[in-house]
Amino acid sequence: MVAITIKDVAALAGVSVATASRVLSGSPATSPEARAGVAAAAAQLDYRPNAQARALRSTHTESIGLLVSDVRNPFFADLAHTVEQAALAAGYVTLLGNANERKEQQDRYLDTLISRRVDGIVVAPLGDGSGSIRSLIERKIPTVFVDRTVDGLHVPSVTTDSETGIREAVAHLAAAGHTRIGYISGPQATSTGRDRFAAFTRAVASRGLSQDPELVYFGDFQAASGSAGVHALLELRRPPTALLAADSPMAVGAIAILHRRGLRIGRDIALIAFDDIEWFALLDPALSVISHSVEDMGRIAVRMLLEVIGGGTPESVVLPSELIIRASSSAPVSGRLVVPASVAPASVPPSESPAAGPRPRKN
Amino acid sequence: MVAITIKDVAALAGVSVATASRVLSGSPATSPEARAGVAAAAAQLDYRPNAQARALRSTHTESIGLLVSDVRNPFFADLAHTVEQAALAAGYVTLLGNANERKEQQDRYLDTLISRRVDGIVVAPLGDGSGSIRSLIERKIPTVFVDRTVDGLHVPSVTTDSETGIREAVAHLAAAGHTRIGYISGPQATSTGRDRFAAFTRAVASRGLSQDPELVYFGDFQAASGSAGVHALLELRRPPTALLAADSPMAVGAIAILHRRGLRIGRDIALIAFDDIEWFALLDPALSVISHSVEDMGRIAVRMLLEVIGGGTPESVVLPSELIIRASSSAPVSGRLVVPASVAPASVPPSESPAAGPRPRKN
DNA sequence: TCATGCTGTGGAATCGTTTCCATGGAAACG
DNA sequence: CGTTTCCATGGAAACGATTCCACAGCATGA
Numbered sequence: 001m002v003a004i005t006i007k008d009v010a011a012l013a014g015v016s017v018a019t020a021s022r023v024l025s026g027s028p029a030t031s032p033e034a035r036a037g038v039a040a041a042a043a044q045l046d047y048r049p050n051a052q053a054r055a056l057r058s059t060h061t062e063s064i065g066l067l068v069s070d071v072r073n074p075f076f077a078d079l080a081h082t083v084e085q086a087a088l089a090a091g092y093v094t095l096l097g098n099a100n101e102r103k104e105q106q107d108r109y110l111d112t113l114i115s116r117r118v119d120g121i122v123v124a125p126l127g128d129g130s131g132s133i134r135s136l137i138e139r140k141i142p143t144v145f146v147d148r149t150v151d152g153l154h155v156p157s158v159t160t161d162s163e164t165g166i167r168e169a170v171a172h173l174a175a176a177g178h179t180r181i182g183y184i185s186g187p188q189a190t191s192t193g194r195d196r197f198a199a200f201t202r203a204v205a206s207r208g209l210s211q212d213p214e215l216v217y218f219g220d221f222q223a224a225s226g227s228a229g230v231h232a233l234l235e236l237r238r239p240p241t242a243l244l245a246a247d248s249p250m251a252v253g254a255i256a257i258l259h260r261r262g263l264r265i266g267r268d269i270a271l272i273a274f275d276d277i278e279w280f281a282l283l284d285p286a287l288s289v290i291s292h293s294v295e296d297m298g299r300i301a302v303r304m305l306l307e308v309i310g311g312g313t314p315e316s317v318v319l320p321s322e323l324i325i326r327a328s329s330s331a332p333v334s335g336r337l338v339v340p341a342s343v344a345p346a347s348v349p350p351s352e353s354p355a356a357g358p359r360p361r362k363n
Numbered sequence: 364m365v366a367i368t369i370k371d372v373a374a375l376a377g378v379s380v381a382t383a384s385r386v387l388s389g390s391p392a393t394s395p396e397a398r399a400g401v402a403a404a405a406a407q408l409d410y411r412p413n414a415q416a417r418a419l420r421s422t423h424t425e426s427i428g429l430l431v432s433d434v435r436n437p438f439f440a441d442l443a444h445t446v447e448q449a450a451l452a453a454g455y456v457t458l459l460g461n462a463n464e465r466k467e468q469q470d471r472y473l474d475t476l477i478s479r480r481v482d483g484i485v486v487a488p489l490g491d492g493s494g495s496i497r498s499l500i501e502r503k504i505p506t507v508f509v510d511r512t513v514d515g516l517h518v519p520s521v522t523t524d525s526e527t528g529i530r531e532a533v534a535h536l537a538a539a540g541h542t543r544i545g546y547i548s549g550p551q552a553t554s555t556g557r558d559r560f561a562a563f564t565r566a567v568a569s570r571g572l573s574q575d576p577e578l579v580y581f582g583d584f585q586a587a588s589g590s591a592g593v594h595a596l597l598e599l600r601r602p603p604t605a606l607l608a609a610d611s612p613m614a615v616g617a618i619a620i621l622h623r624r625g626l627r628i629g630r631d632i633a634l635i636a637f638d639d640i641e642w643f644a645l646l647d648p649a650l651s652v653i654s655h656s657v658e659d660m661g662r663i664a665v666r667m668l669l670e671v672i673g674g675g676t677p678e679s680v681v682l683p684s685e686l687i688i689r690a691s692s693s694a695p696v697s698g699r700l701v702v703p704a705s706v707a708p709a710s711v712p713p714s715e716s717p718a719a720g721p722r723p724r725k726n
Numbered sequence: 727t728c729a730t731g732c733t734g735t736g737g738a739a740t741c742g743t744t745t746c747c748a749t750g751g752a753a754a755c756g
Numbered sequence: 757c758g759t760t761t762c763c764a765t766g767g768a769a770a771c772g773a774t775t776c777c778a779c780a781g782c783a784t785g786a
Contacts (some may be wrong), residue, residue: 005742012473018764031764046498051478052415052424061415063479072641077440084461087470093475097460098447105451112456114428115414128730135409223642234748252642256775259647278435279586279615284622348407366774379736384774394734416772419741 004045008135012041024049055117064305065113067097067106067123069148071251072219074277076124077296079146082298083122085110090306092119099126107132114141120305127189129153134296146301149191156308158300158317162192162274163199165290165321166244169272170203172288172323173242177333178270180210183238184229184250186221193221196246196274215240219250226253234261241333242270248277251287270329285327292321367408375404387412418480418611427668428476430460430469436584436612437535437640438657439487444484444507445661453669455482462489462529470495477504479649483668485509490552492516505671509664512554519671521663521680525637526562526685529607532635533566535651536687539553540696541633543573547582547592547613550684556584559609559637582613589616589670597624604696605633613709614650633692637684648690655684 010020015034023030023038041047052300055061068076068085077114078227086092095118097109103126110132113121120142123135129150136143137153145157183200183308186193197216204211217232235241245251252275258265265271266285273280276291300317307314373383377672378397385393386401403534404410418424429446458481460472466489468634473495485504488496492513499506500516505589508520514538534542549556560579567574580595582588589608593616596603616635619624621628629648636643639654663680670677 007742017743018745018766018768019764022765025744029764034764038664046501048474048478050419050480050742051475052418052480055415056413056419056742056773057744059771070436071434071444072440074435074437074440077434077437079463080459081434081463084459085463088471093458093460093472093479094446095456096443097456098444100444100448108451109456111411112414115416116456117413138409210750222753223645227645247785252645256642256645256647279619282586282590282619283616284619366772369774370772380773381736381738381775384734388774390759392734397734415773416741417774419743420774422741471728 003050003265004047006047006049007230008045009038009041011049012045012070013037014328059117060119061117062091063093063116064302065095065097065109065116065118065121067099067109067113067121069099069101069106069124069126071096071098073247075147075248078294079124079298082295083146083302086299086302088328090302092302099124101126103127103131110136111195114139118159119277120144120309122301122305125150126150141304144301144305144308146297151191156304156314156316158297158304159191160292160297160318160321161318162196162321163202163292165231165292165323166196166199167203167206168323168327169288169290170200170207170209172325172329173244173270173272174207174209176270176329176331178209178213178240178242180238180240180242181304182229182233182243183216184226184233184243184245184254185216185218186246186250187219190221193246200244203309208293212238219246221247221249223249223253223256226250227257228253230261231252240269242329243272243273245273248273248275248280251275251280255283255287266328267331270331272323272329276324281326281338283328289324289325291324292319366413367410369410369412372401372410373410375401375408375697376400382439385398386633388441404607423482424480425454426456426458426479426481427665428458428460428472428479428481428484428486430462430472430476430484432469432487432489433466434459434461438611438638441657442487443662445658446509446665449662449665451663455665461635462487464489466494475501476503483507485664488513489565496636505668507664507668507671509660510555519667519677519679521660521667521682522554523655523660523684524681525559525684526652527566528637528655528686529559529562530566531686532607532651532653532692533570533572535692536607536633536635537570537572537689539605539633539664539692539694541572541603541605543575543578543601543603543605543608544578545592545596547581547589547596547606547608548581549609549613551581553584556609563607572625575601582609584610584612586612586616587618589613590620591616593617593620593624603632605692606635608634608636611636611638611643614638614643615676618646618650629691633694635686635692639687644689646691648693651689651692652687653684654687655682 006017006020010017013020015038017213019034020038021034064087066080068080071080072074080096087094095113106126122144124147125145129152143155143156147159149157149159158254168180181204188194214236217229219229243254245254258269263269272288274290276289280287280289296319304314368382369380373380376383378401382397383401386398400493427450429443431443433439434443445457450457458476462469469489485507487510488508492515508518510522512520512522533544544567548560551557577599580592582592606617608617621632626632635651637653639652643650643652659682667677
């Protein structure tokens with residue numbers, strides 16, 4: 001690993017390091033001969049400038065940090081992808097950190113990123129505003145929040161307006177005759193978990209649908225809790241005829257259990273998920289989703305971060321969400337009972353409300 | 364952004380920068396008083412050492428690069444996760460790059476990583492050994508290949524022995540009476556694509572099954588080509604009764620089309636996929652897979668890289684793959700014809716094992 | 727008592743680059 | 757022809773840390 005420095009280039013080109021540096025960084029104060037000589041020497045030696053030394057002198061590193069809460073969640077994998085592409089286009093490299101839903105790992109990565117003097121940080125924050133996140137703010141390191149926010153911290157953010165999509169989803173289900181909609185919620189410790197739950201509550205209330213608190217199951221944004229949620233909701237004396245899951249992994253868990261119980265999605269029970277994952281559309285039946293653009297989120301987050309780095313104070317952005325109707329929610333409320341897998345379907349019970357009420361289950 | 368340097372710490376503690384540095388880096392040649400004073404000062408000022416300056420002097424950066432071919436592929440997302448965790452445990456930060464299946468982007472990231480003087484690079488290589496990958500080798504920058512290799516390049520690697528898993532899968536299908544197995548292959552431009560195809564060819568030959576070349580469809584490791592593959596194979600005059608997909612995105616595409624055509628996986632047609640993705644087991648029927656441990660792959664790659672960094676020359680590792688039998692491949696060959704979607708399913712084929720078979724669905 | 731070894735400390739060199747400042751020569755102007 | 761302006765250039769300082777080297781103080785052994 002013999003390192004080639006600018007000195008070697010300068011020597012080969014027969015100029016001083018100062019001149020070599022000027023040529024390499026495109027300063028206009030150079031003669032054509034110097035430019036040609038240095039360029040040739042650099043090419044011949046396959047010279048790569050030492051980014052550390054450059055950063056040490058010039059105080060900026062052309063790199064940003066991206067801290068997500070879980071790389072394995074397809075939403076964050078996609079986010080990582082778009083952020084990285086947008087940053088690359090602007091000449092920045094992205095250092096990816098994975099908090100793994102754990103605060104101490106978030107702190108560890110934040111410390112490392114601060115140490116490496118990244119020019120800015122995009123973070124999907126975890127927990128309250130304590131720990132290294134506070135250091136970040138106090139040191140005035142350019143920071144942008146994505147997807148989530150932290151109460152009491154004045155940091156530009158790009159988030160999703162869950163309200164619209166959730167209201168559309170509830171309206172759509174109500175129009176099909178559903179009155180009891182089960183909601184598999186995210187954790188209330190995250191801003192997204194809280195916002196979406198509040199939006200659901202408001203939507204259900206404004207439509208005059210059942211506000212039975214039993215219809216809400218609090219999960220943790222992971223697949224297993226989606227499964228547990230379905231189990232719990234279907235065991236109710238009056239189970240929901242439609243389900244809304246607050247993120248994609250929980251929707252996956254929900255689908256698994258619905259299959260296992262022999263319930264046909266889109267026919268025996270309606271299902272809508274928050275987050276549009278590529279293969280959701282490939283399922284049979286294709287999944288109706290509340291979609292929000294992860295591309296926009298990543299791109300805008302990078303643009304905002306660049307603005308903060310440039311000394312600006314951009315306004316926070318709230319992206320729209322919209323309902324995409326596919327087969328999983330297309331059927332109206334059926335006469336069929338929601339039953340555990342082991343129990344065979346019985347007779348068709350009388351309808352509760354003449355127009356569209358769900359059928360009460362008898363036991 | 365007022366930077367706090369070691370000078371500030373030394374001044375506050377009333378010692379020289381040399382002593383401060385010794386205390387901060389844990390050198391034993393320090394007095395208890397110096398240790399206490401410097402530690403207190405550093406804490407009070409919330410001092411974070413400048414990683415660039417440190418790296419400049421000490422020629423190693425405590426960071427590694429990870430270059431994957433596509434972050435959005437769950438396999439590589441998982442790999443990123445394990446590599447990052449293993450590296451973190453060893454005190455290294457991971458810089459993630461995403462080649463996005465494009466050679467010029469791989470080169471761009473490789474250049475950046477070289478510039479930033481990462482201590483080593485883990486890469487799932489793309490293309491032949493030209494471009495920046497050659498610079499890497501020539502500069503003797505510690506490098507380890509994961510998942511894929513490049514012909515003619517002597518670089519330690521950790522890959523999967525596709526042979527065993529594919530042989531088991533073919534044997535399993537043969538035992539159930541399948542003689543015509545369709546294979547949705549990866550691109551022959553990648554080492555994994557070639558290896559798996561060769562393994563399939565050998566397995567089929569050794570079992571005396573049909574070697575009809577029409578039974579092989581060449582995809583590109585993306586979902587869409589999995590769909591196209593199923594279409595092509597089912598249109599054959601004598602279609603296969605079982606399918607094997609060479610990676611998970613293509614399996615996803617295959618499943619979508621099978622559903623659309625009204626074919627029940629595990630009953631009308633058997634399906635096995637290479638790569639075990641968490642939610643494959645949650646599908647109904649659960650997908651039989653050829654599993655290889657992405658955790659082991661990531662962990663071993665990091666261990667090997669650390670060895671190379673330490674001056675060693677570790678042997679390449681080939682990880683085992685194994686067949687995991689689930690419901691999607693559990694039924695024997697049915698007497699039922701493979702029919703296009705527009706035709707209604709006919710009779711119910713006989714169930715194979717009462718215990719493991721998928722629950723019959725009523726309709 | 728003097729040479730010797732050990733320990734903690736500070737000064738200064740160093741890493742590779744950028745950039746300020748001084749300089750020398752050429753061109754331009756009176 | 758002499759003076760000023762301009763421009764390309766080289767020397768050297770600076771960035772923030774680590775580390776070599778020298779040295780002072782003290783204990784030890786001959």
